[in-house]
Amino acid sequence: MDKKYDIIVIGSGIGGLTAAGLLARAAGKRVLVLEKHSERGGLTHVFRRDGASWDVGVHYVGNVQPGTLERRIFDFITGGKLKWNKMPDNFERFVYPGLDFAVPSDPKRYAKRLMELFPDEKVAIRRYFKDLRTASRWYVLGLQQQMVPYFLPPLSWILTLLRKFGQKLALQTTQAYLDGHFQSTSLKNLLASQWGDYGVPPAESAFALHSLVVYSYAYGGYFPAGGSGRIGRTIEAVIEAAGGEIRVCNEVEEILLKGGRAVGVKVIDRRGAKPRERTYYAKTIISNAGAILTYQKLLPHGTKVDKKIKRHREFVRNNQGGGSGVTLYIRLKDSPAKLGIQGENYWINMDNNGHNLLDDGSELALQGKPRLIYASFPSLKSGEEHFHTAECIVILNSKAFDKWQGSTLMNRGREYSEVKDKIAKGLIDAVDKTIPGFADLVSYYELSTPLTVEHYTSHPGGRFYGLPGTPAKVKANTSLFKSHTPVRGLFISGTDACSLGVTGAMFGGVAAAASVLWPQGYGFPRIMAAMALLRNRRIKPVRPQSRREAVVKSKTMLTPQVAHLILELDREMDFTPGQYVKLRVAPYEWRDYSIASCSGRNLGLLMSSRTGGEGSKWIEKVQNGEKTEIEAPFGSYALVKNNHRRVFIATGTGLAPFLSMFEAGVGENSQLFFGCRTNDEDITRHFTNLPPVTSCISREKAPQGGFNGRVTAAIADLDFDPAETDFYLCGSAAMVSDSRAILERAGAVNILVEPY
16 A cells, blocks of 8 residues: 655656655655656656667756755755766757857857857847847746845835836747847848747747747756756655655556545556556645646546636647647767867758748658757766766747557658658758768668657647747736646646746746645745755655665576576566566666566566666676666567467567567567677577577678568568558668668558557
């Protein structure tokens, strides 16, 4: 039976984690954070392929230099365990035909460079930087007003008065401001270059939001050391120390009401062998799922709260615009530093037509002709030395992918894959024109679309910024979208409670935590006092009941780089063949491994040391008797119950999930294609109960009955009935991608891939 929690947080994005971390550490609250995805962190999480990692939503963070309030909050909710890398001085590059502008980490030098380039606009440029401060301050005062203690009404009145002076400036559109103050079209384009950071073109975005984003980077950009995945894991330790926890694979379907008050949530728990419906109760609910989902879906219709939230529902129904995007995740053969890149961001504009043609830009992107690309190099920013990565993003209209709505993740069909590949190749070509030699460094890539974002985050249309940052939304933050809601016991955190971006969402979490403590009248002061008093107090690690202790029972090296590991768990575990576990391999570092076997308390994994990452280092050094932890089981990869022919395709440790499937029984009409370089690397010979195996050996002669060449070549001429054949793929990311393309071109429709 689950213990009682004081507070439930829906969603583990940075807003929800901030609220949970503050309430846990400053007020000792037991907080349960429920996350739909298998990774905690929301858009601050990372995903990995063959050791390399990419940051899905964090590309840089502003104003976290030592001494700032933002930095102090991060240090407090992570127990000081989250470290930050400073980006290069010239942290942004705005690239246009005939113009390459470097943005320095200092507003005075930034203004000076602009005035040197546009001497006729000196007065307007000076005014621009003053107006950035004024408009951003107007926005911040609104947030502060939410957190004023009830026993200090004069302070609230003063803040209301101060906001009147900047309101007209703040609530005009960014484009209106630029058109009203500057003559040069090139300068206006240049100043609007970062609109992708808030996802709304200048003609639609509020100048207050533009100012808040631009001014937050006044003194440069920062990036989490070790990658943004450290954010969720370090905050998690603080939450657990107070008796709370984060539960992933828990999708909240409804906020439960009693007498007009929020009292709990109904959840689909997808941990374990089968999904289960659960109900959790708490006196306080914080939704970090966004205003759209909270008011339209999670709060039930036909209840006594309908009248109270009518205006909120009407607003979110009529204000669901804003951009989504495609993101290209790239594995590089070598460090991008060899091309002269130091870790700065690139905003690459292929023309000078401005930034307000979102629909046209979307259509061009689908044709492989992107107009505006954001290029980033996370491995340089995080300090990663083993793996070299890049990311390219195009903001577009989410409707561009409506054609594939309703299709299944990782199996959306040949046309979808071909469109993605066209977009990807167009992005690589465009970046190569700006950074010569970039294309030659590319070794592997995969593209996510708005459908991918929607699947993992539930944001409608994949619009990851939530409510669009228009003047109407910014104005609504003053009345409708504060951290406290009309529903008693329910609060909102994240971007829709404050502003966009990591720090905007974080302050939405601060506002939510302060509002939860509001009955005592000193929510924000109490948080600030705790930050001062407890900042140096050590966080004592606590393992929640949902995680299992695991002791290394045996390690057998099948090849010099592949180990068969047996872990003894502290209790038995039910699972579905094909699922995976999360294994702690270093402090705040966890890796996903498919389950090769599980009997009683013994868990079998296949682990490789090939990549040289944290998991590789762990398996190389670990000895019998050592203790670690697992979270398990996760995933929906499983045998489809039918009478189809089954073809399994694997390389390396990708054999692991198939071993558990074979043990369960896959039928006589099955076969396995296993790819490796040499006969010594053929680990299939170490296992029994396999279907007929075709060993594909690429670097020496294959044994009798085997295939000389790569596994992709072996399946290229495979004869099969598309309607009656199921393909199961697992192994290196490149092999899976290439095999999928080959099979789709051959007409395959039933291709199953583990999407973690």
